[in-house]
Amino acid sequence: MALPTSVVISEEGPREGFQIEKQMIPTEKKVALIDALSDTGLKSIQAVSFVSPNRVPGMADADDVVSRITPRPGIEYSAIWFNEIGLQRALAFRDRLTIVGKLRGYASDAFLKKNLNRTPEEHSAYTLQEIHRYQRLAIPITEASVTAAFGCNFSGDVPVDKVLSEIAAIKALTEEFELPIDSVSLADTMAWATPASIKAVVGAIQDRFPDFGISLHLHDTRGLAVANAYAALEMGIRHFDAAVGGLGGCPFAAHQGAAGNICTEDLVFMCHEMGIETGIDLEALIECGRLAEQVVGHPLPGAVKQGGSLTTLRQSLGR
Amino acid sequence: MALPTSVVISEEGPREGFQIEKQMIPTEKKVALIDALSDTGLKSIQAVSFVSPNRVPGMADADDVVSRITPRPGIEYSAIWFNEIGLQRALAFRDRLTIVGKLRGYASDAFLKKNLNRTPEEHSAYTLQEIHRYQRLAIPITEASVTAAFGCNFSGDVPVDKVLSEIAAIKALTEEFELPIDSVSLADTMAWATPASIKAVVGAIQDRFPDFGISLHLHDTRGLAVANAYAALEMGIRHFDAAVGGLGGCPFAAHQGAAGNICTEDLVFMCHEMGIETGIDLEALIECGRLAEQVVGHPLPGAVKQGGSLTTLRQSLGR
Numbered sequence: 001m002a003l004p005t006s007v008v009i010s011e012e013g014p015r016e017g018f019q020i021e022k023q024m025i026p027t028e029k030k031v032a033l034i035d036a037l038s039d040t041g042l043k044s045i046q047a048v049s050f051v052s053p054n055r056v057p058g059m060a061d062a063d064d065v066v067s068r069i070t071p072r073p074g075i076e077y078s079a080i081w082f083n084e085i086g087l088q089r090a091l092a093f094r095d096r097l098t099i100v101g102k103l104r105g106y107a108s109d110a111f112l113k114k115n116l117n118r119t120p121e122e123h124s125a126y127t128l129q130e131i132h133r134y135q136r137l138a139i140p141i142t143e144a145s146v147t148a149a150f151g152c153n154f155s156g157d158v159p160v161d162k163v164l165s166e167i168a169a170i171k172a173l174t175e176e177f178e179l180p181i182d183s184v185s186l187a188d189t190m191a192w193a194t195p196a197s198i199k200a201v202v203g204a205i206q207d208r209f210p211d212f213g214i215s216l217h218l219h220d221t222r223g224l225a226v227a228n229a230y231a232a233l234e235m236g237i238r239h240f241d242a243a244v245g246g247l248g249g250c251p252f253a254a255h256q257g258a259a260g261n262i263c264t265e266d267l268v269f270m271c272h273e274m275g276i277e278t279g280i281d282l283e284a285l286i287e288c289g290r291l292a293e294q295v296v297g298h299p300l301p302g303a304v305k306q307g308g309s310l311t312t313l314r315q316s317l318g319r
Numbered sequence: 320m321a322l323p324t325s326v327v328i329s330e331e332g333p334r335e336g337f338q339i340e341k342q343m344i345p346t347e348k349k350v351a352l353i354d355a356l357s358d359t360g361l362k363s364i365q366a367v368s369f370v371s372p373n374r375v376p377g378m379a380d381a382d383d384v385v386s387r388i389t390p391r392p393g394i395e396y397s398a399i400w401f402n403e404i405g406l407q408r409a410l411a412f413r414d415r416l417t418i419v420g421k422l423r424g425y426a427s428d429a430f431l432k433k434n435l436n437r438t439p440e441e442h443s444a445y446t447l448q449e450i451h452r453y454q455r456l457a458i459p460i461t462e463a464s465v466t467a468a469f470g471c472n473f474s475g476d477v478p479v480d481k482v483l484s485e486i487a488a489i490k491a492l493t494e495e496f497e498l499p500i501d502s503v504s505l506a507d508t509m510a511w512a513t514p515a516s517i518k519a520v521v522g523a524i525q526d527r528f529p530d531f532g533i534s535l536h537l538h539d540t541r542g543l544a545v546a547n548a549y550a551a552l553e554m555g556i557r558h559f560d561a562a563v564g565g566l567g568g569c570p571f572a573a574h575q576g577a578a579g580n581i582c583t584e585d586l587v588f589m590c591h592e593m594g595i596e597t598g599i600d601l602e603a604l605i606e607c608g609r610l611a612e613q614v615v616g617h618p619l620p621g622a623v624k625q626g627g628s629l630t631t632l633r634q635s636l637g638r
Binding site: 192 | 475585628
C-alpha cells in the first residue's frame, strides 16, 4: 500500500508526561509547554487527566492548568478521566476543553484490574452506566479505544481475536446506542508491539471492520515505536498519538525504565522526510521538545532534538 | 516480500564507541566489553580502528586492545584502517584479526574530503594502489562499502544515481581484478535515511545489481535507525552492522548530539519478536549494553536495556 499523503497527530505529551514525573512540576511550566505546543500547528492537544491526586500526584493541579492555558482557535484541547468525579471536573471547563465520551476496551483483563481495579464484567457494567450518563449530559460519545492491544506486562501476549472481540463489543454498543464512533484507537500501552504485529493486528481489524478507522497510541519502552509507526503508515494508518520529547508512560504499567510515548518530533521528522504532511512546524516542535526537557528537569529520549532536523541542515547548505 | 527468517549482525560497538568518547577509557575495560560480547553468540566483532592517535585519541591503544582480548573460536574479530600505516598495525595481529581488504566508495565528495582529505580522483588512485598492495600481501579483498549513501551533512541529499555509480565503479574493479566481492555495505553515515529512502535505494541497487548482496550500516542520530532496519528487512536485507548500547558515531560527521549507531540489542529484540533468528543470546547482549554504559561512564541510548526484554517478562508470567 502507498504511504498516506498526510497524517493527523494528537499531542499527548503534557498529559502523558506530567502524570509520570516523580517531582512536582510548577503549574506555570506545564502551562508554558502547552501554550508553546499551541504554536506548532498541532490541532489536538491532550492537556491533563482528571484523576485522583492520591493515585497520580502529578495531576493534582489539572484544573489549574486548564484554566491558565491560552486556548488558540482551531485547536482541540482535551482531557481524560476514568470516573464520574473526573468527568465533573472536566465539565467545569466545557468552554475550553473538547469534551467527548470514549468507549474503552481492554485487551488484557489483568491490566484492566491493575489500571481501573475492575473485572471485565464490572467494566462492561460501568461502560453502560457511562453511556447513559454521557447521553443524559448531552456529551457526544465519539471515541473508542482498546488498551494493551499488542501485549501486556501482566498477562503476556494478546491474541488478535481478543482485540477483535473488544472492537466487536464497541461496535455493538455503537449500533445499539447510535453513537457517532467511526474509528478505534489501539494502544500499545506496555510496548509489546513490533512492526510485524502492528501489521497483523491492523490488517485483521481492517479485514473484519472495513468501515472502522484506526489510530495508534505507541510507546517506545523497547525502542520500536518509530518502526511500529512506519509499519502502520504502510497499512494506511493516518492517525497517531505522540508525546513531545518522548514524554510519558503509564504509572501503572510496571515499566523498569524510560517508558515514553513515541516522540512527536521524531514521528513528524520521519513523516516530513518521506513526503507525508502533518501541518506541523517541525522546528517549532523541536523547540518544544527542548522546553519539555527543561520543564521536567531531565533529558528526554527524543532523537531529532539532539541530532537536529535535516531542514536546517539543508538550509545551511543553501539547498 | 516476506521478512527473512534469519539475519547476520556484525557488532561494531567497540570500534564505533571508543573512537568517539571524549574521555580516555582504560584498555582493560575495552577488553572486558569485547570479551563479554564474545559470549553472546555474535559471530563478527569489530574491535578497533588503526588510525592516527592524533586524529582519534580514543584509539591510541588499539594494538594493546587487540593483543589483550581473548579470541573465541568461530568469531571473526576485525579492525579498520584508512592508510598503509594502519594496515601494517593490523597485520601484526594476523593471528587474531580477520584481515581483508575493502573497497570504499563515497556517495558524497564533500564527506570524502572531510573524512579522508581526498578528492574523488585522489581516492580512485589510492584505491588502485590499495588493491595492488593487498594483492602483493596476499590479503583477500572481499568487502565493499558506500559511505554517506543516503545523505550528507556537508553536501545534502544524495541522488540514488550517485550510489549506483559508486557501486558500478566497485563492480568494475571487482571484475578487473577478479576480486571475491559479492556484496556492498551501504552506510547511512550521517543519519539521513528514512524507511522510504532505504526502500528506494536498496530497491534500485537490487534492480541494477541483482547478484550483489546488500548490508546496512545505520546511525540513529535522528531516531529512525530501527525503522530503517525494518524497512530493509522488508526488502529482504539480511546483514546489518550494529553497536551494543547504541555506542558510537563518527567523530568527523558534524553531529550536534547523540550520534550512536543502531543499537544491537534493540535490533536483536525486534528481530526475535518478529520470528527472525540472529543466533544471539538477547539477555547476554542486554548485559553487554549495561556494561558498555559502565565502560563509557554515561547512559547510552539503547531502549531494551532500560525497558527490559519480553523474554524475561514472559518467563516471569510462566509463559
